[in-house]
Amino acid sequence: MSNxxxxxxxxxxxxxxxxxxxxxxxxxQEQLGDVVFVELPD
Known part of the structure; x- marks a missing residue:
């Protein structure tokens, strides 16, 4: 089951x-354009 x-x-x-x-x-996605960097928590 997906949530x-x-x-x-x-x-x-x-x-x-x-x-x-x-x-x-x-x-x-439309507002940001290209996403070039994502920082995730440890």
Whole structure:
């Protein structure tokens, strides 16, 4: 079962079992253009 949650900043996380996938919405992609750097917490 997939469980997707969205932030107010147009980011999302989808959890399926013990795997999580993160991303940004289409709106955020259109507003940001090219994403060249991503910093994730340890």
């Amino acid at each position: 997707t949650k969205y932030s107010e900043d147009h980011e999302w996380i989808s959890v399926e079992g013990d795997v999580a996938t993160i991303g940004i919405t289409n709106h955020a």
